[in-house]
Amino acid sequence: xxxxxxxxxxxxxxxxxxxxxSRTVIQLEGEVVVKIGHDxxxxxxxxxxxxxxxxxxxxxxxxxxxxxxxxxxxxxxTAIPGVTLDECWPRLSMDQKASICxxxxxxxxxxxxxxxxxSHPLGSISTPHLCADNRMRKRQCPHPLFTExxxxxxxxSRPFRRVSPGYARWIRSLLRNDHRIVLTHGDFHPRNIMVxxx
Numbered sequence: 569x570x571x572x573x574x575x576x577x578x579x580x581x582x583x584x585x586x587x588x589x590s591r592t593v594i595q596l597e598g599e600v601v602v603k604i605g606h607d608x609x610x611x612x613x614x615x616x617x618x619x620x621x622x623x624x625x626x627x628x629x630x631x632x633x634x635x636x637x638x639x640x641x642x643x644x645x646t647a648i649p650g651v652t653l654d655e656c657w658p659r660l661s662m663d664q665k666a667s668i669c670x671x672x673x674x675x676x677x678x679x680x681x682x683x684x685x686x687s688h689p690l691g692s693i694s695t696p697h698l699c700a701d702n703r704m705r706k707r708q709c710p711h712p713l714f715t716e717x718x719x720x721x722x723x724x725s726r727p728f729r730r731v732s733p734g735y736a737r738w739i740r741s742l743l744r745n746d747h748r749i750v751l752t753h754g755d756f757h758p759r760n761i762m763v764x765x766x
Contacts, residue, residue, distance in 0.1 A: 575635075575642075578596055578597070579594055579596075579602070579604075581596075581597075582594035582595055582596045582597075582602070583595045585601065586759065590605050590606055590607055591603060591604060591605030591606075591607075591608065592604045592605070595647055599646050599647045600632065600644060600645075600646065600647065601629065601644070601645055601646070601647045602642050602643065602644050602645075603642075603643040603645070604640060604641070604642050604643075605640070605641060606639065606640060606641070607706060608641040608643055609692065609700075610634065610636065610641065610694070611692040611693060611694030611695075612631070612634075612643055613631035613633070613634055613643070614693055614694040615692070615693055615694070616628055616629060616630065616631045616645065617631060618693055619679070619682075619751075622682045622751075623678045623679060623682065625678065626675045626678055626679060627648065627675075628648075629645035629646050629647070629648055630645060630646040631643075631644075631645050632644040632645055632646065648762040649762065649764055650762035650763045650764040650765075651762065651763055652758065652759050652760075652761065652762060652763070653668065653758035653759070653761040653762075653763050654757075654758035654759045656763050656765075657758060668763060672761070676752070676753070676756070679750075679751050679752055679753065680750040680751060680752055681750075682750070682751040684749040684750065684751070686714075687714075688714075689712035689713060689714055690712075690713045690714065690715075690716075690718075690719055690749065691709070691712070691713065696712065697712040698711075698712065699713050699719055699722060701722065701723060702754075707726070709722045715745070716744075716745045716746070716747055716749065717745040720740060720743040720745060721740070723743070724736050724737075724739055724740045724743075
């Protein structure tokens with residue numbers, strides 16, 4: 569169980585691993601990392617637990633708890649050892665790069681084999697089960713979505729002011745409604761992949 573009687577001081581003494589406009593990741597004492605931000609997904613703890621249960625061979629952080637204040641969310645989790653892939657990639661040999669690609673392919677294939685139950689809502693696995701559109705600006709659907717068609721309708725809803733309704737309808741007509749729905753990583757990027765040299 570985590571206990572931080574003086575959280576501001578603990579955060580100040582931590583090591584900043586990553587900092588962006590809306591969130592920061594800090595390593596605290598020991599093997600604890602905290603992600604801090606205004607717009608964090610409150611369902612991430614449930615998602616990490618679900619993935620650990622469904623795909624135990626995919627290495628992911630263990631959720632340790634979340635603190636939500638009126639203007640900030642603090643998500644605590646175990647640290648994954650290693651360095652980020654974007655940091656070490658230039659120094660790796662071709663054999664090491666090929667090995668990492670093979671391992672990542674296996675992990676992503678494992679995630680994408682987790683069966684989707686058609687009666688369950690798309691998006692977050694925790695209540696209120698909302699989908700997010702992060703392409704230009706973050707926005708969430710107003711209610712749970714159950715089909716790809718509903719998801720596509722959400723994607724083209726509320727276009728920018730200069731987009732005509734006819735253009736939005738044309739874009740919607742190009743979107744298929746028959747893809748296989750899979751579990752995947754929403755921010756698959758080298759800075760989010762930890763590598764341990766062997």
